[in-house]
Amino acid sequence: MNRHPALADHASLRDLLDRWVGIGWLRPIDRAVADFLAAHAPDHDPLVALTAALASHQSGSGHVCLDLAAVKENPDLTLRMPPAEPTGARSDADTPAAVLDGVSVSDWQQALSEHPAVRPLAWREDDQAGDGRPLVLVDPAHPQLYLRRYWQVEGRVAAGLAGRARLDPAPAERVRLVLDALYPTIPDKGASPDWQKVACALAAYQPFSIITGGPGTGKTTTVVRLLATLTALHLDEPDHSGPPRIALCAPTGKAAARLSESIGDKVREIAAIDDQKLGTGFEGKYWARVAAHLPDQVQTIHRLIGTRPLAERPRHHRDNPLDLDIVVVDEASMVGMELMAHLIDALPTHCRLVMLGDKDQLASVEAGAALGELSRHTGDNDTPEYPAPLRDY
Secondary structure, X not given: OOOOHHHOOHHHHHHHHHHHHHXXXXXXXXXXXXXXXXXXXXXXXXXXXXXXHHHHHHHHOOOOEEEHHHHHHOHHHHHXXXXXXXXXXXXXXXXXXXXXXXOOHHHHHHHHHOOOOEEEEOOOXXXXXXXXXXXXXXXXXXXXXXXXXHHHHHHHHHHHHHXXXXXXXXXXXHHHHHHHHHOOOOHHHOOOOOHHHHHHHHHHOOOEEEEEOOOOOOHHHHHHHHHHHHHHHHHHOOOOOOOOOEEEEEOOHHHHHHHHHHHHHHHHHHHOHHHHOOOOOOOOOHHHHHXXXXXXXXXXXXXXXXXXXXXXXXXXXXXXXXXXXXXEEOOHHHOOHHHHHHHHHOOOOOOEEEEEEOOOOOOOOOXXXXXXXXXXXXXXXXXXXXXXXXXXX
């Protein structure tokens, strides 16, 4: 099959990109990326310059990479070109679907691999190493093209989460006793597990946790009781030097204010457990003391890590981490990949990280939906292999 005329040479491609910019399908900066490649490698395939422009376009649409197979399978949906909402300008310009119609994924991948501006890599090979090339092509089995900046940011997130220190687990009997007080058995629930209780149990054994669910599923209740669990277990340690240092944060001031308003009643519920005489092993005003150590204020992620105007990095980073034991991120679906990388860089390796949110709601305005990507491989039909202490919950 013959190629589209716009891929015949860089001048023809520039004419097409000019039209796309003129009708609002691309941004001028996306076209500038293609111009950069055309200027520095004029003898190479214009298809690569087009692909670089589309990768830039994807970053502006909230995606960290361009998935070649997804574009070929459904270019209109993947690229949103033409956009679902009319831009107001009428045009008979060819769509990406038409331009890429004569290009196979394998030929596309080969053209990218042979271009001097593209660095081909295995999926997570040498993620932080760089040789100056502005584009990174990863995963030969499922090729994706990244702008180098977003490849490095995603690599920082992956490495930071993988590097969370394994914490010494609390005695399983004590975890069960604490959770039974926080989640007393309700007879009419029958044999169905209490998934909020299971979520707390899992998070008590993990340095990194995700609590996700739709509106009204009890995410705020779960996270407050999780913090009560972790605080109780921390205070039970004979050599503890004080309560755990906890921070609650959210990506926006509005989200932070909303969580601040909602946690007050949940914390008071924890203190009220003393009056309910639930379980043994909790002397005096045990739960009131636990509740007194729970945070009641929420701040933005930017304020927590100390983002500064024009500074290369925030006040807190790998060389100056936050002095915290537990961090909870609410509305995590709104957190972009770069902000998530800054946050993880600012956490000491022993610090627990809990992400809270609805993976199907409130997408990030920046490139990369951290919560959605981390949740993507956990389908509804998955049957995880729970650690031994949790199998009877």
